[in-house]
Amino acid sequence: MKIVIDDKIPFLEGILENYFEVVYKPGKFICRTDLQDADALLVRTRTQCNGLLLNGTPVKCIATATIGHDHIDAAYCKKAGIKWSNAPGCNAWAVQQYVIASILEMAQKYSMSLNNLTLGIVGAGHVGSKIAETALALGLNVLVNDPPRALKEGGDFVSLETIQAESDFISFHVPLTLEGDYKTIQMVDDHFFARLKKMPIIINSSRGEVMSGDALKRALISRVIRGAVVDVWENEPTVDVELLRMVDIATPHIAGYSVEGKAKGTAYAVQALSRHFGLGIDNWYPSSVPSPRNSIIEPKNNVPHKTILEAVRSTYRVMIDDNGLRSNPRNFEKLRTDYNFRNEFSSFQVDGSNLDAKLVKRFQKVGFIVTGY
Ligand SMILES: NC(=O)C1=CN([C@@H]2O[C@H](COP(=O)(O)OP(=O)(O)OC[C@H]3O[C@@H](n4cnc5c(N)ncnc54)[C@H](O)[C@@H]3O)[C@@H](O)[C@H]2O)C=CC1
Numbered sequence: 001m002k003i004v005i006d007d008k009i010p011f012l013e014g015i016l017e018n019y020f021e022v023v024y025k026p027g028k029f030i031c032r033t034d035l036q037d038a039d040a041l042l043v044r045t046r047t048q049c050n051g052l053l054l055n056g057t058p059v060k061c062i063a064t065a066t067i068g069h070d071h072i073d074a075a076y077c078k079k080a081g082i083k084w085s086n087a088p089g090c091n092a093w094a095v096q097q098y099v100i101a102s103i104l105e106m107a108q109k110y111s112m113s114l115n116n117l118t119l120g121i122v123g124a125g126h127v128g129s130k131i132a133e134t135a136l137a138l139g140l141n142v143l144v145n146d147p148p149r150a151l152k153e154g155g156d157f158v159s160l161e162t163i164q165a166e167s168d169f170i171s172f173h174v175p176l177t178l179e180g181d182y183k184t185i186q187m188v189d190d191h192f193f194a195r196l197k198k199m200p201i202i203i204n205s206s207r208g209e210v211m212s213g214d215a216l217k218r219a220l221i222s223r224v225i226r227g228a229v230v231d232v233w234e235n236e237p238t239v240d241v242e243l244l245r246m247v248d249i250a251t252p253h254i255a256g257y258s259v260e261g262k263a264k265g266t267a268y269a270v271q272a273l274s275r276h277f278g279l280g281i282d283n284w285y286p287s288s289v290p291s292p293r294n295s296i297i298e299p300k301n302n303v304p305h306k307t308i309l310e311a312v313r314s315t316y317r318v319m320i321d322d323n324g325l326r327s328n329p330r331n332f333e334k335l336r337t338d339y340n341f342r343n344e345f346s347s348f349q350v351d352g353s354n355l356d357a358k359l360v361k362r363f364q365k366v367g368f369i370v371t372g373y
């Protein structure tokens with residue numbers, strides 16, 4: 001059996017070689033000729049898996065080591081009898097870390113006290129629900145919009161209009177979908193911005209095409225919004241440099257780039273291949289996942305948001321990623337492929353011996369391990 005694999009998927013070397021003839025290639029350059037005698041494909045978001053790539057090939061199984069699967073043409077795969085799988089939730093905690101770090105940086109920059117602010121979350125799946133829980137623990141009011149879930153489950157979901165009217169931050173965590181009742185392509189457009197009431201900060205770490213970059217620029221110019229945090233871009237890896245200069249935080253689609261998230265993404269993909277081909281490694285997981293060099297955090301005081309911001313910064317400095325992209329926007333894809341995957345909050349221990357009980361709880365809700373309290 002033969003498998004073609006994106007050569008930037010970590011933790012994989014020597015694993016699938018036990019079962020397949022393996023060809024590694026940069027995801028963007030995997031082409032139909034590579035797949036002439038391939039049974040399977042293991043990709044990231046950089047390989048468009050559609051008829052153009054797959055027609056006339058014997059590929060019968062695709063695994064993507066990512067949460068998003070908008071690069072897989074599901075309708076084509078169904079017609080062609082190709083089974084595919086993604087890695088649900090694999091890097092959700094990494095995106096939570098990115099969004100929480102960004103909210104704290106924005107609150108600091110604009111001297112906003114989180115206690116009086118409302119975060120609107122659009123899309124409450126693996127990522128959105130984690131962010132909702134953390135934000136509540138940080139003292140924000142949280143509103144959640146998720147019409148597909150609302151229809152199925154009922155519960156405390158609000159309309160998009162309520163999010164637009166009441167939010168100081170709005171963060172998007174929807175999949176990119178092109179059709180259907182809940183399609184998300186360009187859901188954030190001039191009409192969306194026209195209905196905002198409180199000059200919110202907009203955060204997009206979902207997919208670039210969910211938001212119109214031109215509409216975002218108009219909203220920034222007309223001061224309908226206070227600012228923006230953008231991790232995902234229309235037409236990646238090309239970046240609209242004018243937009244980049246206007247936003248507060250600009251990063252090269254790395255919100256999900258944690259060591260733990262990558263390990264899970266690879267593991268879920270290998271496990272899916274194992275189930276499909278009967279490889280007998282249905283529970284496979286990388287044997288060693290790097291920990292942080294310094295995993296102990298010693299908070300200096302009990303001032304909640306300041307202490308938490310300092311702890312968050314000691315795990316991840318989102319402004320360093322911002323600076324990297326701002327200094328060289330043309331390096332978008334290189335910044336991603338050379339990225340030094342960070343560790344998530346759960347890989348750090350906060351020394352709780354001098355923290356009050358309320359702050360211990362908050363650190364735990366953010367995702368840290370707290371010891372000694
Ligand atoms: N920037 C990055 O590095 C990363 C980006 N992502 C993106 O984030 C997206 C969300 O990830 P997860 O939370 O894990 O996905 P998920 O599938 O667990 O949750 C998505 C949620 O969005 C809801 N939804 C769908 N259409 C909607 C609409 N029109 N309005 C409101 N809600 C809607 C769904 O009902 C679901 O609850 C992924 O599809 C991916 O595109 C994911 C990981 C990393």
Ligand SMILES: O=C(O)C(=O)[C@H](O)COP(=O)(O)O
Nearest residue numbers: 044045046066067068256257
């Ligand atoms: O998981 C997803 O969905 C993402 O957007 C990933 O973080 C992107 O990962 P790569 O395709 O760059 O591995």
